[in-house]
Amino acid sequence: MLPTGIHFESYAAETRVLKTLRSRIWASALALGLLCAPLFAGAYLLGVASEMFITLMAVYGLYVTVGMAGQINIAQSAFVGIGAFAAAKLSSYGQPVFVVIPLAALAAGCVSILFALPAVRVKGLYLALTTLAAQAMFPIVIYALPASWLGGLAGMPVEPLTLFGADLGTPTGFYYFTLALVALLTISAFRLQHSRFGRAMMAVRDNDIAAEVMGIPVMRVKLMAFFVGSLFAGVAGACLAYFLQFVTAASFTLFASVWYLGMLIVGGLHSRLGPILGVVFITVLQEGLHKVANTLMQAGSGSGGMLFALTSIILGGCILLALIFEPRGLAHRWAVLRNAFQIWPFPRN
Template sequence: MDPSGIFFTSHAGDRSLIRTRPQWACLIALLFVLATAPWWASDRWVSIGYTTFITAVAVIGLQICTGYAGQINLGQSAFMGVGAYGAALAMSAGWDALAALLIGGMGAALFGVMFGLTAARIKGFYLALTTIAAQALFHFLVLNLPQAWLGGAGGLHVESATTFGISLNNDRAIYWFSFIVLVVMTAGAFGIVRSRHGRSFEAVRDDDVAAGMMGIPVAATKARAFLVSAFYAGVAGGLWVVALRHVSVEQFTLFNAIWMIAMMIVGGLGSIVGALIGTVLIQLAREGVTSLGPSVIQWVPAVGQDFVFAAMNVLLGTVIILFLLFEPKGVMHRINISKKAYRLWPFPY
């Protein structure tokens, strides 16, 4: 629903994502603030920024698989780990960081599509168990393959990361690199969900039997959703290696995948912007708990060092329960309602 007086005379205009000049101005201002943040923000906020960007790439991929295609995926952290190891091996061999991201993404996509094929026969709770098996298989392979291949429990270390001859060994460079990748991947996600593939995802999500009767290849569509989701996770894993220059199996656990599910629920299922909003809100909440933890321990020494981790668990569970009870469609749904009310005011009918 557009504001009064806003209309289009072409299909391209009617399908445009950014429809008014104020929307363009807000988007450009947001991109400008984010792009210039390393020049005026503290080092801690720069670090929080690129960590949020990396997580957002993985959550967008999960949104495509679960929010748009309706395929429950609890293996996103494992797919991210596969991409991280693939990118680390590529960068250790001297590949450019950007090429390493693509290699990691393709490796994760191949790993993910194997589990996507199982979605052709099973759904719901059983599909969730299958994707958990991806997490277990990832840990098993990394820890039991020869140590010379993936480093075993100690993981792999990357000496340096460069792209087009530019070193990525400082926080500012990592921030800008992650920001650019996030912008590209977000634009790609909008392109996917607005294409025939996105319409197929939504049709399968709403009713896979009816979608099959309309001629949509249901099995291939479900596998494609897992492939795209795993590719995004693999690219995020590659960015993680660029940021830390080290990868180990402990960095990619089932608990991380549940955090991504929480981000998607908070932002709203079936919305790319919702995935971004949910990621930012949950990341800020986590940083708030992390910052307050040491102070609480000083004030009340009896709580012990495990307070922060326990508070994280309580925060995660509380957020998921509250949103499922009171706002199951996420923050983006509430934003859309507010926008419609503003555009209709003072004529609520």
């Protein structure tokens, strides 16, 4: 719902992300706040924000594959890992970051095609099992390859992040680096919905038989949905490799894939705002619980360690509550509040 008097004279204007002056002002204020954050935040908060941006990149990939195309993917962590190992290997050859990140994204996308081929013939639980096979095979392949290739059990170090001679390994430098990348991927994800490919994915998601009758190449769209979603994961993996400075297969588990999917569900599976709201909500809640647990442990209370152990259970409960009480996610609740604000003080009926 838009304010009274807003109308569009072209499809390009209607599909614009920021349709009103008010939305542009709020978006500008948010961008300004993010740019000025290092002036007020410490190294810890900048590190949390950088990790949140990396997670958001991976969840954007799930939004494309699951939210837009309707293809269940519980192997996103494996594709993030492929991007991370590709970045580690390329950085060891002295490749610059603007070469490493696109090639890491391409590596994750190409590998995803191998597992997407059987996925185009199955749906539902069988599709989930297909992607689960990708997640299970990832560490097996890494460990089976010669240690000189991808480090084997020990893992691989990653060269420090530099760009044109500037050191971006500091908390502030890495924050701005991930902020620039996540802003680029946010624009791409938001614009994708109104593209021809995005409309084709949503048609396949809603009814693949009807989409095929309309002339949409369903098999190609499903393959491309996995490929594009894994491109986002590859970028996230490369950034995570630079963030951790060391990559091992043990860092990219099924547990991480489930959390990526859970963040998307909490935020809103089919909404462009879903990945942002889900990642921010889960990250803030997790860091808040850890902060409380640390405070309790420093005070000598034994309940702090218990709270640490219960963090995953509490976060899992949030996902269950979202599925029960708000299956359309926080994005739908935000839309309801926004519409109520726009028509205030007039009644809804």
